[in-house]
Amino acid sequence: MATAAEAPPSGSTRVVPEGFSVRTEGKASILQSGNDVFFNPAQVINRDMSLSVLKYFIAQRELEIESGAARKLFNKVRNAGVASKDAVPPKAGEGIRVLEGLAASGLRAIRYATELEGVREVVANDLDPAVVESMKRNIEFNGGVAAQKVSTSVGDARLVCLNNMGLFDAVDLDPYGSPAKLLDSAVQAVAEGGLLLVTATDMAVLCGNNGEACYSKYGSYPLHKPYCHEMALRILLASLEQHAARYKRHIKPVLCLSIDFYIRIFVRVYTSAAEVKNTGTRLGYVWQSTGCDSFYWQRVGRRIVKGSGGNVKYMPGSGPAVPQVCPESGSGFNMGGPYWAEPLHDPAWVAGLLAQVRRDKDSLPAFGKLHSLLTAVSEELEDVPLYFSLHDVCKTIKTMPPRANVFRSALVNAGYRVSGTHANPLGIKTDAPWDVVWDVMRCWVKDHPGKAPAAGSSAEKILSREPQLKADFSRAQQAMSQARSKGVARFLPNPEANWGPKPRHRPVKQQRQQSEEQQHDAADQEQQQQDDVIDAAGGATVTAAVEVEQQDGRAATEQEPAGKVGDVGEDVGGDPMDTDAAAGGQQAAEPAQGL
Numbered sequence: 092m093a094t095a096a097e098a099p100p101s102g103s104t105r106v107v108p109e110g111f112s113v114r115t116e117g118k119a120s121i122l123q124s125g126n127d128v129f130f131n132p133a134q135v136i137n138r139d140m141s142l143s144v145l146k147y148f149i150a151q152r153e154l155e156i157e158s159g160a161a162r163k164l165f166n167k168v169r170n171a172g173v174a175s176k177d178a179v180p181p182k183a184g185e186g187i188r189v190l191e192g193l194a195a196s197g198l199r200a201i202r203y204a205t206e207l208e209g210v211r212e213v214v215a216n217d218l219d220p221a222v223v224e225s226m227k228r229n230i231e232f233n234g235g236v237a238a239q240k241v242s243t244s245v246g247d248a249r250l251v252c253l254n255n256m257g258l259f260d261a262v263d264l265d266p267y268g269s270p271a272k273l274l275d276s277a278v279q280a281v282a283e284g285g286l287l288l289v290t291a292t293d294m295a296v297l298c299g300n301n302g303e304a305c306y307s308k309y310g311s312y313p314l315h316k317p318y319c320h321e322m323a324l325r326i327l328l329a330s331l332e333q334h335a336a337r338y339k340r341h342i343k344p345v346l347c348l349s350i351d352f353y354i355r356i357f358v359r360v361y362t363s364a365a366e367v368k369n370t371g372t373r374l375g376y377v378w379q380s381t382g383c384d385s386f387y388w389q390r391v392g393r394r395i396v397k398g399s400g401g402n403v404k405y406m407p408g409s410g411p412a413v414p415q416v417c418p419e420s421g422s423g424f425n426m427g428g429p430y431w432a433e434p435l436h437d438p439a440w441v442a443g444l445l446a447q448v449r450r451d452k453d454s455l456p457a458f459g460k461l462h463s464l465l466t467a468v469s470e471e472l473e474d475v476p477l478y479f480s481l482h483d484v485c486k487t488i489k490t491m492p493p494r495a496n497v498f499r500s501a502l503v504n505a506g507y508r509v510s511g512t513h514a515n516p517l518g519i520k521t522d523a524p525w526d527v528v529w530d531v532m533r534c535w536v537k538d539h540p541g542k543a544p545a546a547g548s549s550a551e552k553i554l555s556r557e558p559q560l561k562a563d564f565s566r567a568q569q570a571m572s573q574a575r576s577k578g579v580a581r582f583l584p585n586p587e588a589n590w591g592p593k594p595r596h597r598p599v600k601q602q603r604q605q606s607e608e609q610q611h612d613a614a615d616q617e618q619q620q621q622d623d624v625i626d627a628a629g630g631a632t633v634t635a636a637v638e639v640e641q642q643d644g645r646a647a648t649e650q651e652p653a654g655k656v657g658d659v660g661e662d663v664g665g666d667p668m669d670t671d672a673a674a675g676g677q678q679a680a681e682p683a684q685g686l
């Protein structure tokens with residue numbers, strides 16, 4: 092990946108101060124001294140994606156201003172008395188105002204200012220005065236547009252937000268770890284219809300390693316399951332929506348991504364007292380069977396439209412949505428959530444972004460990864476929250492996995508929709524109910540019998556039932572990824588070793604004294620390692636599945652791939668019978684050619 096150069100861009104007359112080297116990304120250059128921790132090549136994707144989404148947002152906003160839609164929205168909110176008193180309607184061609192709340196070296200802010208047309212000002216803020224000094228040096232070093240448009244500020248991002256309620260068209264939060272404490276103020280600082288861009292890297296917490304830590308930070312219980320990366324997105328969105336609701340605001344996600352070792356969400360923020368009544372209906376709990384892979388949704392609230400007059404009534408969700416015991420495995424349930432239960436992406440944005448990114452190929456250092464991510468996103472079933480891993484389903488019933496496309500075809504042939512997910516190369520999204528999924532597997536096991544399951548096991552309970560459906564495993568075109576058929580990659584390998592988070596930057600004072608937060612992180616990590624050991628012990632069943640295939644005479648060539656960095660022992664073993672599954676986590680390559 093062409094991310095960085097060690098010298099000033101050719102033709103530059105800028106003088107590099109002694110003791111510094113230069114990193115260039117896009118049109119921005121930053122000065123680095125030996126111990127700088129801010130540049131992490133893995134984050135180039137984050138910045139490239141953010142730049143692309145912001146560019147697309149600027150174009151959309153301009154269209155909304157020209158059509159009068161933005162003005163109408165603003166007037167509505169002002170007339171309802173819920174707009175910030177200082178807010179003014181956006182004007183065509185005026186350009187947007189961006190807050191980068193945690194700007195560190197200023198690299199991102201400088202890129203926004205220099206690479207995007209339609210940016211009026213970027214406020215680059217950081218809590219650490221020493222960091223802001225280096226930021227100023229970088230802005231000066233870049234000169235020109237960067238110096239004109241990027242202003243610096245020292246302070247807590249929360250205070251900057253609260254002092255600028257409704258005044259930033261876009262607010263970017265890119266912390267080390269959790270953004271949880273910043274959400275409440277950020278959601279107030281965004282202008283009507285503005286864009287909020289948020290990173291979270293506390294994946295151990297969000298993916299279910301420490302349910303109680305996640306609940307205290309985000310107000311949601313995570314579930315430690317294969318869908319944990321999408322669930323992490325839905326937890327962050329649910330938290331944001333609930334913060335927004337306190338100010339009569341609500342969110343509309345346009346793109347929400349699980350990337351490598353972090354998540355990044357892009358949402359628009361609107362004010363509407365009427366819409367806020369729907370907050371409970373947009374969130375849901377998930378009942379996860381403790382004996383098998385089955386999970387079921389239940390909305391937190393209900394919206395009931397009564398009679399021909401269309402009277403609307405809001406009610407709490409009725410439930411539980413599941414019986415006392417899991418109908419498949421006879422076990423109990425865990426309840427996770429509340430999670431965001433609505434779509435993660437706006438399909439029009441995804442299509443528009445893909446086209447824009449292709450046009451901008453030459454100016455995006457991380458183009459390949461961006462394109463593959465957006466391609467995978469474009470194929471996701473937007474109305475099906477969460478996914479399962481076929482490999483895990485087969486592990487539950489101790490059977491040799493079918494090829495993913497064979498399994499997916501059976502669901503399509505039974506009348507259901509199916510897709511992959513950008514969050515996990517082995518993940519399968521479908522609107523087929525769980526009894527259908529298990530029936531397909533029961534039919535598969537009948538055709539491919541293995542060792543009898545242990546008495547009393549979940550596998551025995553699931554397989555003892557006669558399938559109600561006669562699965563048809565013949566190839567169905569809709570079961571195939573179109574991108575894959577055309578040889579367009581959806582998952583790319585990491586470009587270099589040690590791809591992952593860098594050590595957290597600490598102000599000097601804090602570096603000397605381990606903070607409470609660090610101790611908390613250490614406890615998180617320790618817990619994660621313990622869980623990994625437990626998972627590794629349970630992982631024997633994966634090996635067993637691979638061995639079955641080897642006995643079957645078909646080579647099991649794929650290694651058990653590692654999950655993403657920050658995983659919590661998620662067992663995403665490659666599907667040995669499917670080349671798709673050679674991609675473990677998002678770390679392995681998809682074959683260039685489709686089937």
Ligand SMILES: C[S@@+](CC[C@H](N)C(=O)[O-])C[C@H]1O[C@@H](n2cnc3c(N)ncnc32)[C@H](O)[C@@H]1O
Pocket residue numbers: 129134138192193194195196197198199216217218219222246247248249265266267596
């Ligand atoms: C991950 S770095 C930001 C990287 C940057 N966004 C980029 O793309 O290069 C996080 C920064 O947040 C700053 N920070 C942490 N808490 C903050 C707060 N409450 N307000 C403002 N800055 C904060 C730290 O000093 C650190 O420089």
